Amino acid sequence: MNWRFREPSKQPDFYVLNGDMVSSMRSEDHFVNNVLVPMAEVSGSSVPIVYSRGNHETWSNHARQITDYLLDQEHPFLYGFRKGPAYILVLDSGESRKDSDPVNWGLTEFDEYRKEQGEWLKREVEKPEFKEAKYKIVITHIPAFYSKNPVHAADHYFSLWGDTLNKSGISLMICGHTHTPGIHPAQPGKIEFPVVIRGGPKQDKRTMISVIADESKLQLKLIHESGKLLGELTV
Numbered sequence: 001m002n003w004r005f006r007e008p009s010k011q012p013d014f015y016v017l018n019g020d021m022v023s024s025m026r027s028e029d030h031f032v033n034n035v036l037v038p039m040a041e042v043s044g045s046s047v048p049i050v051y052s053r054g055n056h057e058t059w060s061n062h063a064r065q066i067t068d069y070l071l072d073q074e075h076p077f078l079y080g081f082r083k084g085p086a087y088i089l090v091l092d093s094g095e096s097r098k099d100s101d102p103v104n105w106g107l108t109e110f111d112e113y114r115k116e117q118g119e120w121l122k123r124e125v126e127k128p129e130f131k132e133a134k135y136k137i138v139i140t141h142i143p144a145f146y147s148k149n150p151v152h153a154a155d156h157y158f159s160l161w162g163d164t165l166n167k168s169g170i171s172l173m174i175c176g177h178t179h180t181p182g183i184h185p186a187q188p189g190k191i192e193f194p195v196v197i198r199g200g201p202k203q204d205k206r207t208m209i210s211v212i213a214d215e216s217k218l219q220l221k222l223i224h225e226s227g228k229l230l231g232e233l234t235v
Contacts, residue, residue, distance in 0.1 A: 019054020
């Protein structure tokens with residue numbers, strides 16, 4: 001890959017992988033060579049990596065082994081943590097299509113899983129660490145904002161999580177999936193926070209999202225792989 005990103009001037013607190021890091025989980029070698037090895041080169045042993053599962057990581061025969069590469073915790077694909085003035089919520093939007101879609105062969109129950117996440121989310125936003133955070137950031141693969149063809153996962157999870165997210169003061173949501181980068185403003189009465197979407201995997205379509213936050217402001221930049229600034233958001 002011919003990445004042209006400049007090295008950050010300051011070591012980040014953590015990196016985020018926001019899903020669809022591989023086309024499918026067809027083998028261990030495929031995941032290791034395309035995700036773990038490159039990220040080890042970038043982060044070394046000192047910078048943590050936050051992972052949010054994409055729908056492509058639910059595909060193929062090695063998908064059930066992905067937890068072998070994650071921290072052993074009760075909820076490997078949904079969790080929250082405080083870092084500085086921000087609280088990060090990682091949610092698993094799951095497979096994009098309905099469980100009943102023939103391509104899933106009756107092997108998935110993401111609708112029920114998203115319901116369980118909704119109950120977890122209600123408890124998470126009541127934590128003092130969450131309420132006391134100045135900024136509240138949601139990371140999930142499939143965006144709540146979808147301007148073209150409806151996507152089942154987006155409609156379903158927002159019907160379950162949307163009320164909780166809207167009422168809990170979310171600062172922004174960071175997503176992927178569409179391969180079309182953009183910063184989408186809040187939609188009052190529907191989505192009460194901006195949604196930021198990164199680019200796709202092909203050369204000249206790739207992007208990076210940089211977030212810097214302190215007690216005075218949170219600044220997000222959406223950056224093309226060439227270094228060109230595609231958009232920015234200040235909270």
